Each structure stands twice: as C-alpha cells, then as structure tokens.
Amino acid sequence: MNLVExxxxxxxxxxxxxxxxxxxxxxRTLKRPVARKMLITGSxxxxxxxxxxxxxxxxxxxxxxxxxxxxxxxxxxxxxxxKSIGWPPDGRAYRRLEESFDRIAGTTLKFKNAWWDKGxxxxxSKTFHLIEEVNLCSRDRLDRxxxxxxxxxxxxxxxxxxxxxxxxxxxxxxxxxxxxxxxxIGQGRRREVPLRLFRILxxxxxxxxxxxFDLRRLAVGTLGLCPTYSPSxxxxxxxxxxxxxxxxxxxxxxxxxxxxxxxxxxxxxxxEPRLPKQSRESAVTIESTNDQFKSWLASQQxxxxxxxxxxxxESGFGSDFERRIVQEERSKGTPLLQSRRIRQExxxxxxDIKAGAPAN
Numbered sequence: 481m482n483l484v485e486x487x488x489x490x491x492x493x494x495x496x497x498x499x500x501x502x503x504x505x506x507x508r509t510l511k512r513p514v515a516r517k518m519l520i521t522g523s524x525x526x527x528x529x530x531x532x533x534x535x536x537x538x539x540x541x542x543x544x545x546x547x548x549x550x551x552x553x554x555x556x557x558x559x560x561x562x563k564s565i566g567w568p569p570d571g572r573a574y575r576r577l578e579e580s581f582d583r584i585a586g587t588t589l590k591f592k593n594a595w596w597d598k599g600x601x602x603x604x605s606k607t608f609h610l611i612e613e614v615n616l617c618s619r620d621r622l623d624r625x626x627x628x629x630x631x632x633x634x635x636x637x638x639x640x641x642x643x644x645x646x647x648x649x650x651x652x653x654x655x656x657x658x659x660x661x662x663x664x665i666g667q668g669r670r671r672e673v674p675l676r677l678f679r680i681l682x683x684x685x686x687x688x689x690x691x692x693f694d695l696r697r698l699a700v701g702t703l704g705l706c707p708t709y710s711p712s713x714x715x716x717x718x719x720x721x722x723x724x725x726x727x728x729x730x731x732x733x734x735x736x737x738x739x740x741x742x743x744x745x746x747x748x749x750x751x752e753p754r755l756p757k758q759s760r761e762s763a764v765t766i767e768s769t770n771d772q773f774k775s776w777l778a779s780q781q782x783x784x785x786x787x788x789x790x791x792x793x794e795s796g797f798g799s800d801f802e803r804r805i806v807q808e809e810r811s812k813g814t815p816l817l818q819s820r821r822i823r824q825e826x827x828x829x830x831x832d833i834k835a836g837a838p839a840n
Contacts, residue, residue: 481653482595484679486518487704488537489529489587491672497522501701503594516594516603523586526579531672531704534679536580537610538657539565540639544649545656552646555635558616566663581614581639595644598653608644615639657682664728673721676703678730685749695736695743695801711743711801712808715822718745726750735773736802736822743801777817777824785816785827792830802826 486501498521507514522528539561543554558577559569567573588609595606617636641649648654657679665674680702684691699705699714709717715736722734732750736743789810793803806826809819816824 481655481683482591482648483537484683485702486520486594487676487702488534489520489522489531489704490706491531491676491704492706493530494528497524497527499528499704501704503697503701514593517590517592518594519590519592521588521590522583526583526586529583529587530580531676532576533580533583534672534675535565535567535666536561536577536584538662538679541654542657542659544641545654549649552612552641552643553638554641555638557635558637560635561637564659566666578616581616585609585611585614596653597647597651599647599651606644608642610642610645611639612642613638613640655683655686661728661730665725665730668724670720670724673703673705673717674724674728677718677721678725681725681731681747681749684747689749689751690746691749692744692746695745698745710808711804715805715820719820719822722747736825738799738802741799743799773821773825773828776828780817782815782817785824788831788834789816789823789827792827797830798826 485503487499490496490499498519500517500519502515502517504513504515506512520528540554542564543556543561547554558574562569562573562577567576588607590605590607592605593603595604596602597604615638621636662675662678665671665678668674680698681691693702695714695718699709699718700707705714705717718734722731725731726733729750732748734745734747736745738744789806792798793806796803798806802822805820806823809823816827
C-alpha cells in the first residue's frame, strides 16, 4: 500500500537515474504539517523503473497472494505471470519480463518519514530493495523439465521479497485488486497513467465512493508526471486517464474544483444501484452531476461564456492553476464550448456565484 502513494519511477522515459518526490501533509498526531519524502534510485545498468514495471509488481503480489503468503520466496512460471497481468505469453513478453525484473531488482527505495509500519502504527524511514533475488530459468532448462514431466507449464522461476516488504505483507498492509478490471484497463493504448490512477483510487475508494486530491500532488507526486508539465498538460493527461476509467466502467465522473486557493480534482466511483424489491416503486431517478453539466453547457452561447470568462479573469476568480489553464486555452484560440471541462467549470462556477445560485 505504501508503494501506491508514490510513483514507482517516472511515467516518461528518462536517462536520469534518481527521482525524488515529496508530499507535505498534516500529521494528526503531531498536529502540524510534515514532509514525507521518497527517493528512488535505479542501477547504472538498468536505470529507473518504467511504468511497465508497475504491472509486473502487481503480478508478483498476485502470485504471493495466491501462494497464501507462506514464504518470501515465490515460485512461478513466466507463462502464468504474463497471463495474470494481461500480456500475451510470447517471446517478446518474456524479454520484457526479464528486463522489468532487472530494473526492479536493481532499484533502491529510500523513504524518509514516509513508510507506514502498520504493525507498529507509526511512520518510519527505510532504505531497501523490493526483492533480494530473482531466478528466471533458461529455455534449455525449461525444455528439459517439460520433457521429463510431460507438462507444458513449469514453475521454475522464482523471486524473493526483502524483509521490509515481507513484513508489510505479514502486517496485512496490502490490498487485492480486481485483476479482471486491471487487465481491461491495461489494454488501453496509453495505459500507464490510467493503471496508476486506478490503483490509488482503489485504495481511496475503500472507505468512500468519492476521492479528492490536490491536483499537482496527484499528477507529479503519485502518478509520476513530469514536474515541468504546465497545468494544461497535467489536466489533459488526467482528463484522458479518467475518460478511459469511465469507459472501463470503473469511474462515474471526474471534476475539478478549488479548496483554499488550491486546485483540486475529484473522482466518483461507478456504483451499480442496489434497490430492494419493496423500495423499487418509490425509487427516485436522480440525474447525475455529469448529465446536469452537459445540459447546462448545451444551453449556453459561446459569446456569453467568453464574456463571463473575461470578467472572471479580471476579478482574479479561481486558483492560479485554473487561471493558467484558461489563459493557455484562450491564447490558442480554443472555443469555450470545445474546450476541456476544467475551463468550462471555471466559467460556470463564476456565473453561478454572480447569479446567486450554488454550483452543482
């Protein structure tokens, strides 16, 4: 669960071998803000982890779960691991798997006041690797084993978790994923951000169907987007990822807002209604927030929206993040009705406040 909060390497390929992420949060015990940092360092030979390694890690945890958490050493077959995470079990996938294990084994993680020890119920500083050892059998050994046993699938590969990770597992600080949905999300053309977003949302949705995040912290500090991305670029990536999770029927909707001048992003989980038989006749169909917004937008005129947006900018309305996105869109000449939702919602909130009506 600790590994979900921080990015396991950057989203984009880079030659840099070290990545540092810092989260500032309020410690309820200390009653003051604290900084939690993670430093991730790749080996000289293999570099930092790549987004594809997230999928392999999920598969490794699945294998450990299926083995009943009996041992730090987990035996497996490459065929089964590839099938588990939605990869075709072919030569190309096996090469990707070997390269991924190389990066995972060669990566050092340093958590400074950021590793939650569930067993002892406290934040700790830890420096460690994820696995101590990995053994991927050769093709010759596999062929000999198949010939001797007459079985095509052979569990001749293995990896060994380090003590730090194993303790976290033993303490129960791990959550199983819906692997069918995970594989479905992983079939997308740009799957890296949606998969990471799915994992952090799966953790957040455990207690509440609505999750909110500081937008920049989510984009850079959890998903691993480039910190030099403009607000418009971050919003574009998040819009695309959220749309794919909606298409996969995991999310109901996503929207932007502000809290104390900070740009926020909100997600609502898709929940199928469960109505008892005796209550069906009295059930009330409620139009979703997303449908209400679309209805409102369809009733607007471009020139009126643009005039309202101009007044909003002149008055300093909204967060710096929102205003930067709006200015970028305006400089490109993008019509408001064809713009992204964060800009449209910015104008709507301003117009609703001026009209004295609460925004949905």
